[in-house]
Amino acid sequence: MTPDVLIIGGGLMGASTALQLAKRDQKVLVLEKDAPGRHASGVNAGGLRQLNRHPAEIPLTVEAAKLWRNIRELVDSDCDARFTGQLRVAENHQDLQLLQQRADLVRSLGYTHETIIDRDELFRLVPVLSRHCVGALYCREDGYARPYHTLTAFRRKAQSLGVTFLAGNKVVGVERTNDLWQVQTPLGHYQAPILVNCAGAWANQIAKALGEEVPLTPKAPMLMITERLPPFIEPVLGAASRKLSFKQMQNGTLLIGGAHLARLDFGQERTEIDWGKLKESAATVTALFPQLKKVRIVRTWAGLEAFMPDNIPVIGPSSTLEHAYHAFGFSAHGFQLSPIVGIIMSQLILDGKSQLPIDAFRVDRFQKKG
Amino acid sequence: MDKHYQLAIIGAGPAGLAAACLAAEHDVHFALLDEQPGPGGQIYRSIENVTGHKAKVLGEDYLRGRQLLEDFRRHCKHYFPNTQVWSLDSQREIGLTHDGQARTIRAEQVLVAGGAMERPVPFPGWTLPGVMYAGAGQILLKSAGLVPEDEVVLAGSGPLLLLLAWQYCRAGVKIKALLDLTPPFNVIRALPHLPRALKAHHYLTKGLMFQRELKRAGVPLLKGVSELRAEGEKRLESVSFLQRGQRASIPATLLLTHFGVIPHIWLTQAAGCRHLWDQEQQCWRPQLDVWGNTTIEGILVAGDGAGIGGARAAEYAGRIAAIQALHALGRLNTNERNRLAEDDRKLLATELAIRPFLEAYFKVPFSRMMTEVPDETIVCRCEEVTAGQIKRAVAEGHTDSNQVKFFTRCGMGPCQGRQCANAVAQLVATTRGIPVPEAGLYRGRPPVTPLSLSQLSELEQGDQA
Ligand SMILES: Cc1cc2nc3c(=O)[nH]c(=O)nc-3n(C[C@H](O)[C@H](O)[C@H](O)COP(=O)(O)OP(=O)(O)OC[C@H]3O[C@@H](n4cnc5c(N)ncnc54)[C@H](O)[C@@H]3O)c2cc1C
Numbered sequence: 001m002t003p004d005v006l007i008i009g010g011g012l013m014g015a016s017t018a019l020q021l022a023k024r025d026q027k028v029l030v031l032e033k034d035a036p037g038r039h040a041s042g043v044n045a046g047g048l049r050q051l052n053r054h055p056a057e058i059p060l061t062v063e064a065a066k067l068w069r070n071i072r073e074l075v076d077s078d079c080d081a082r083f084t085g086q087l088r089v090a091e092n093h094q095d096l097q098l099l100q101q102r103a104d105l106v107r108s109l110g111y112t113h114e115t116i117i118d119r120d121e122l123f124r125l126v127p128v129l130s131r132h133c134v135g136a137l138y139c140r141e142d143g144y145a146r147p148y149h150t151l152t153a154f155r156r157k158a159q160s161l162g163v164t165f166l167a168g169n170k171v172v173g174v175e176r177t178n179d180l181w182q183v184q185t186p187l188g189h190y191q192a193p194i195l196v197n198c199a200g201a202w203a204n205q206i207a208k209a210l211g212e213e214v215p216l217t218p219k220a221p222m223l224m225i226t227e228r229l230p231p232f233i234e235p236v237l238g239a240a241s242r243k244l245s246f247k248q249m250q251n252g253t254l255l256i257g258g259a260h261l262a263r264l265d266f267g268q269e270r271t272e273i274d275w276g277k278l279k280e281s282a283a284t285v286t287a288l289f290p291q292l293k294k295v296r297i298v299r300t301w302a303g304l305e306a307f308m309p310d311n312i313p314v315i316g317p318s319s320t321l322e323h324a325y326h327a328f329g330f331s332a333h334g335f336q337l338s339p340i341v342g343i344i345m346s347q348l349i350l351d352g353k354s355q356l357p358i359d360a361f362r363v364d365r366f367q368k369k370g
Numbered sequence: 371m372d373k374h375y376q377l378a379i380i381g382a383g384p385a386g387l388a389a390a391c392l393a394a395e396h397d398v399h400f401a402l403l404d405e406q407p408g409p410g411g412q413i414y415r416s417i418e419n420v421t422g423h424k425a426k427v428l429g430e431d432y433l434r435g436r437q438l439l440e441d442f443r444r445h446c447k448h449y450f451p452n453t454q455v456w457s458l459d460s461q462r463e464i465g466l467t468h469d470g471q472a473r474t475i476r477a478e479q480v481l482v483a484g485g486a487m488e489r490p491v492p493f494p495g496w497t498l499p500g501v502m503y504a505g506a507g508q509i510l511l512k513s514a515g516l517v518p519e520d521e522v523v524l525a526g527s528g529p530l531l532l533l534l535a536w537q538y539c540r541a542g543v544k545i546k547a548l549l550d551l552t553p554p555f556n557v558i559r560a561l562p563h564l565p566r567a568l569k570a571h572h573y574l575t576k577g578l579m580f581q582r583e584l585k586r587a588g589v590p591l592l593k594g595v596s597e598l599r600a601e602g603e604k605r606l607e608s609v610s611f612l613q614r615g616q617r618a619s620i621p622a623t624l625l626l627t628h629f630g631v632i633p634h635i636w637l638t639q640a641a642g643c644r645h646l647w648d649q650e651q652q653c654w655r656p657q658l659d660v661w662g663n664t665t666i667e668g669i670l671v672a673g674d675g676a677g678i679g680g681a682r683a684a685e686y687a688g689r690i691a692a693i694q695a696l697h698a699l700g701r702l703n704t705n706e707r708n709r710l711a712e713d714d715r716k717l718l719a720t721e722l723a724i725r726p727f728l729e730a731y732f733k734v735p736f737s738r739m740m741t742e743v744p745d746e747t748i749v750c751r752c753e754e755v756t757a758g759q760i761k762r763a764v765a766e767g768h769t770d771s772n773q774v775k776f777f778t779r780c781g782m783g784p785c786q787g788r789q790c791a792n793a794v795a796q797l798v799a800t801t802r803g804i805p806v807p808e809a810g811l812y813r814g815r816p817p818v819t820p821l822s823l824s825q826l827s828e829l830e831q832g833d834q835a
Binding site for chain 1: 461766768777816823
């Protein structure tokens with residue numbers, strides 16, 4: 001039977017879009033080349049961050065945060081989400097000034113989720129932090145969840161509403177004939193009137209098949225995880241002038257990231273840890289938490305993610321062909337946005353427009369004007 | 371330590387030592403890295419310090435290693451003991467810690483001679499205090515000369531089990547019972563391989579000698595045992611098992627188990643070399659050509675890390691791989707290489723003649739044990755994930771080892787999945803009714819051995835690719 005919508009990519013964007021469409025009685029088929037959650041969606045840092053986002057993303061991230069609060073209602077699982085707050089630490093007064101400007105900007109846009117906290121408040125929240133820190137930008141409602149569990153919850157909920165996921169099914173050809181998208185994979189031929197491109201780091205290949213060139217760069221940010229420690233820090237921590245993302249997970253391990261990139265052979269989908277760069281992450285952590293020096297790293301990895309030149313995603317209809325839509329290029333911060341992206345995509349497809357402003361995410365924004 | 375070597379050899383067991391001696395003869399700029407305080411690997415552990423009586427206990431083979439070591443000491447300039455190698459990548463960058471200092475070095479050729487580890491097999495009660503791998507017991511015997519005070523029960527299968535029992539016996543340990551879990555019909559499966567095995571008859575005579583001596587020492591040897599269980603509240607109190615359809619139980623405080631050994635693949639796995647599931651040896655091993663080349667250029671494997679062959683085979687294969695490395699470095703042309711390797715190839719072939727027989731004879735009923743393993747038995751010790759949780763994850767659509775790992779956290783603890791990789795692959799395969807290779811091997815996530823945050827933050831970087 002022909003589905004109403006065919007989605008390429010079984011990551012969170014694909015699964016969330018599928019779920020929202022199924023809730024509105026659409027028959028959805030998701031084609032995934034590997035296994036659902038194999039790439040960015042299953043291996044990311046799980047950060048639920050509204051803090052310090054691009055202004056265009058603020059309306060989306062704020063709505064997404066509301067959905068995360070009640071995530072069980074959406075996917076029948078709490079995704080192990082914790083709302084412990086996120087901090088962006090200032091290590092000197094210059095840092096603090098920058099953060100203050102940011103807080104002012106957010107306020108001028110009419111939002112209140114990001115506030116400046118002083119040194120005392122900071123040490124009250126994170127007593128173990130190195131004493132040289134002077135304050136922070138803070139978002140109380142932020143937190144973290146478990147990525148692969150989240151993806152699984154979205155997938156299973158979508159499946160319970162009739163969505164089909166076909167794994168190990170790489171889309172190699174797309175064309176439009178007889179008012180239907182004809183989609184080819186080594187395992188079969190599929191067709192549907194509507195096509196959604198949620199192909200993550202490979203999304204430009206699908207866009208190209210639709211006649212759209214997009215300047216997407218696949219990159220592989222690295223993460224590392226330590227042995228388990230007794231609980232000592234609740235909020236997720238970043239730093240104003242260093243690359244850092246630091247959190248103690250539900251089970252006591254520390255998850256450390258910081259956007260340092262692994263060496264990547266994209267064709268082979270092979271990443272290799274760049275120890276010289278990961279060294280900086282370790283140095284940042286030991287500078288902010290000297291007592292963690294002896295803590296052992298047990299695992300490191302990198303995930304493949306789509307980056308756009310302006311570090312904000314592409315969300316919207318194709319600019320060249322009708323009945324085709326894109327949601328990709330989340331530039332290493334799409335996990336938190338995923339619940340709202342599904343809603344936006346379902347509105348675009350079924351109502352012809354999204355209730356939230358998405359003009360900044362147009363696919364043709366990179367084309368030279370005039 | 372230099373930042374760059376022509377050849378890096380990882381592991382100073384028989385394969386690594388033989389390769390090192392050969393590389394030294396040809397004046398190659400090479401380093402030999404090993405985590406132990408002294409050379410010798412597992413088999414020749416602490417060999418340089420072993421004195422008269424203890425040497426006798428450990429047997430004649432152990433002394434064979436002495437010669438190898440004397441040669442090696444004479445030659446090797448860049449030998450680094452106490453060195454943990456925690457990373458290897460496809461560009462042959464090696465991450466290591468030596469004297470507390472973490473660093474990366476690079477080599478044009480890397481020979482991984484990391485040896486083997488005991489095959490972990492989950493069975494009910496295997497995580498109770500008082501249950502230990504026989505190999506761990508053997509390490510205590512070799513390096514510390516420690517022998518358990520109480521009577522021990524030994525259980526499992528494989529040639530090492532008899533050797534260990536024999537070594538314990540000679541060291542004056544009381545063995546309450548030796549439970550042989552080798553399936554009785556293995557004998558029949560092994561018979562066709564017997565004629566070839568006779569070429570390496572010294573193994574067979576040795577095995578018989580062990581059995582004879584154990585019998586003479588009054589060790590009860592129970593054959594055809596299955597469904598092993600370690601029982602007890604807080605620690606081991608008894609060992610129970612099935613024999614001739616009857617369940618029997620022996621009170622015990624120490625159970626030593628051994629189910630054969632499997633290759634140490636964790637470095638080649640980290641480097642991204644291709645690995646195959648060896649149905650006979652029931653383990654993953656790197657895919658190699660006849661020279662020991664992996665699927666990644668410049669990375670070679672020799673010795674038990676390539677698939678179990680034993681100490682002598684490791685020596686020959688170590689030399690063959692070193693010869694190949696010399697060839698790749700431009701020191702030997704193809705003819706010279708082939709000629710130089712001729713003797714070792716012949717010796718290796720003779721040495722390996724016994725393997726098909728041993729493999730068939732000692733084939734561990736691994737897939738059956740994994741079918742029988744009760745839901746509540748822990749499979750991943752680090753993260754305490756049970757067989758039931760793994761089966762449930764499979765049923766919920768997590769269809770391979772890596773997805774099951776993502777979902778249940780099995781294999782995510784400090785041991786990096788070494789202890790459960792095989793069991794999980796086998797469980798996934800059994801649950802889904804698919805071959806083990808389809809269930810797959812965990813992807814490597816270095817560091818292969820843990821590294822501290824301060825060690826990484828003070829990393830000294832070697833040559834960049
Ligand atoms: C290391 C790392 C850390 C991160 N940390 C955070 C964080 O803390 N917070 C946060 O908000 N975000 C984070 N992110 C970003 C977040 O993970 C991603 O933005 C998000 O998961 C993107 O989802 P996706 O569905 O677009 O991509 P993916 O999960 O990559 O899904 C795309 C899928 O499409 C499939 N596909 C591609 N081509 C084809 C084809 N031709 N046919 C069939 N299938 C195809 C792929 O196999 C893939 O499974 C992080 C990302 C990484 C890599």
